[in-house]
Amino acid sequence: MRALIALGGNAMTAPDGRARPEDQIAAVAVAMEAVADLVEAGVEVVLTHGNGPQVGNLLVKNELAAHVVPPVGLDWCGAQTQGTLGFVIVSALERALAARAIAKPVAAIVTRTLVDADDPGFIRPTKPIGRYLPKEQAAAMIAHGQTWEDRGERGWRRVVASPEPLDVLDAPAATALLDAGYVVVACGGGGIPVSRDLPTNLLQGVEAVIDKDLSAVLLARAVAADQLVIATDVDHMYLRFGTADARALGRVTVANLRAYLAAGEFGGGSMAPKAEAACRFVAGGGQRAVVTALGSIREAVLGNAGTVVEKE
Numbered sequence: 001m002r003a004l005i006a007l008g009g010n011a012m013t014a015p016d017g018r019a020r021p022e023d024q025i026a027a028v029a030v031a032m033e034a035v036a037d038l039v040e041a042g043v044e045v046v047l048t049h050g051n052g053p054q055v056g057n058l059l060v061k062n063e064l065a066a067h068v069v070p071p072v073g074l075d076w077c078g079a080q081t082q083g084t085l086g087f088v089i090v091s092a093l094e095r096a097l098a099a100r101a102i103a104k105p106v107a108a109i110v111t112r113t114l115v116d117a118d119d120p121g122f123i124r125p126t127k128p129i130g131r132y133l134p135k136e137q138a139a140a141m142i143a144h145g146q147t148w149e150d151r152g153e154r155g156w157r158r159v160v161a162s163p164e165p166l167d168v169l170d171a172p173a174a175t176a177l178l179d180a181g182y183v184v185v186a187c188g189g190g191g192i193p194v195s196r197d198l199p200t201n202l203l204q205g206v207e208a209v210i211d212k213d214l215s216a217v218l219l220a221r222a223v224a225a226d227q228l229v230i231a232t233d234v235d236h237m238y239l240r241f242g243t244a245d246a247r248a249l250g251r252v253t254v255a256n257l258r259a260y261l262a263a264g265e266f267g268g269g270s271m272a273p274k275a276e277a278a279c280r281f282v283a284g285g286g287q288r289a290v291v292t293a294l295g296s297i298r299e300a301v302l303g304n305a306g307t308v309v310e311k312e
Contacts, residue, residue: 001042001043001044001226001227001301002043002044002045002046002178002223002224002225002226002227003038003043003044003045003046003225003226003227003228003229003301004046004047004048004216004219004220004223004225004227004228004229005035005045005046005047005048005229005231005297005301006047006048006049006050006212006213006216006228006229006230006231006277007028007031007047007048007049007050007089007231007294008049008050008230008231008232008233008270008294009049009050009051009052009053009054009189009212012024012027012028012031012049012050012053012085012294013027013053014026014027017053019053019054019056019057024054024085024088025088025092027294028085028088028089028092029092029095029096030294030295031092031231031294031295031297032089032092032093032095032096033096034295034296034297034298035047035093035096035183035297036093036096036097036099036100036102037298038297038298038301039097039102039104039183040100040102043301044178044183045183045184046174046178046183046184046185046186046219046220046223046225047089047183047184047185047186048185048186048187048188048212048215048216048219049085049089049185049188049189049212050188050189050190050212051078051081051082051085051188051189051212052129052189054081054084054085054189055074055077055078055081055129055189055209056129056130056131058072058077058080058081059071059077059129059130059131059158060130060131062141063130063131063133063137063140063141066140066141066144067140070144071141071144071146073205073207074160074193074206074207074208074209075192075193075194075205075206075207075208076205078188078189078190078191078192078193079110079192081188081189082108082110082111082188082189082192083108083110085188086108086109086110086185086188087108089108089185090106090107090108090185093106093183094106104181104182104183105180105181105182105183106182106183106184106185107177107182107183107184107185108184108185108186108188109170109173109174109177109184109185109186110170110192111168111169111170111171111174111186111187111188111191111192112168112169112170112191112192112193112194112203113165113166113167113168113169113187113190113191113192113193113194113210113215113218114165114166114167114168114169114194114195114196114203115163115164115165115166115193115194115195115206115208115210116163116164116166116195117195117196117197117198117206119161119163119164121161121162121163121164121208122161122163122206122208125147125159125160125161125162126159126161126162127159127160127161127162127209128149128157128158128159129157129158129159129160129209130157130158131157132151132154132155132156132157133148133155133156133157134155134156135150135155135156137156138155138156138158141158146158146207147159147160160207160208160209161206161207161208161209162208162209162210162211163193163208163210164214165190165191165210165211165214165215165218166218167218168186168187168191168215168218168219168222169191169194169203170186170187171186171187171218171219171222171223172222173186174186174187174219174222174223175222175223175224178223184223186219187212187215187216187219188212189209189210189212190209190210190211190212190214190215191210191212191215192205193205193206193207193208193209193210194206211273211277213230213273213274213276213277214273214276214277214280216228216230216277217277217280217281217284220281220286221281221284221285221286225286226286226287227286227287227288227289227290227301228277228278228281228286228288228289228290229289229290229292229297229300229301229306230274230277230278230289230290230291230292231292231293231294231296231297231300232270232271232274232291232292232293232294233293233294234293235248235292235293235296235305235306236248236249236250236291236292236306236307237249237266237271237274237275237291237307239260239265240265241265241266241271248307249307250307250308251307251308251310252307252308252309252310253309253310253311253312254278254279254282254283254309254310254311257275257278257279257309258279260275261275261276261279271291274291275291277289278290278291278307278309279309281309282309282310282311283311288303288308288309288310289308289309290303290305290306290307290308290309291306291307291309292305292306292307293305293306
């Protein structure tokens with residue numbers, strides 16, 4: 001069995017949301033214990049991860065240093081967080097495997113994801129990222145070419161494009177490593193966003209944020225994964241989430257989950273893309289997709305935890 005496990009960026013922080021290095025290292029260590037159990041059981045594992053809090057930290061550094069050095073683009077932020085989190089994940093998994101006397105190589109790949117330069121998201125960016133700033137501080141970032149919006153009493157906030165991912169360009173490298181016996185970490189943060197310059201057909205980084213769950217579907221297909229496990233900070237997807245009559249979803253078909261999506265059960269927040277990703281993966285031929293908490297990864301691969309999405 002080959003499973004792609006997508007680790008949520010917010011799930012790799014402290015329970016109170018802090019994202020200090022030690023918080024991230026501790027959360028990743030917990031997750032890698034479960035991944036090591038799967039490797040020990042003979043499961044071929046591919047890992048991907050979010051990077052929202054980590055990119056958020058880089059954006060703060062950009063803002064504070066903008067008067068000294070120009071801020072770097074989101075493609076650079078994506079590459080930096082892929083490298084940092086890849087290092088943390090590989091190190092933690094190597095330790096967990098060594099404790100089990102498992103000689104299994106692990107590698108992280110800096111991964112690019114192709115988007116269409118003409119995607120409508122670039123015409124009117126709508127994805128909010130980073131923190132709120134006073135008008136005068138936002139103006140300094142606007143002077144560097146960024147797009148910010150007035151959000152009322154809370155201040156100004158940056159908005160960027162979130163284009164549809166089309167292809168995980170470095171998936172063949174991930175497949176080669178998997179076939180050679182590696183556990184692979186790839187496509188962190190949805191992948192570094194790149195588009196093709198039409199006159200030259202060469203790739204170039206773009207200012208965008210790609211949904212990591214939708215990119216995970218592309219990567220899962222490319223590496224022929226049987227299962228997609230989306231690890232987040234809740235144990236299930238919920239209907240009527242946050243209300244007194246909230247109900248956890250156990251096993252659900254693609255058709256039913258799409259109906260819940262259409263009815264707005266998951267709003268426009270982070271759970272809606274996870275539900276959409278689960279539907280896409282299973283409808284495209286995947287065995288099943290599971291959405292669950294970070295600590296339930298092992299049980300999720302066995303189909304015994306979280307919201308299990310199946311075709312029928």
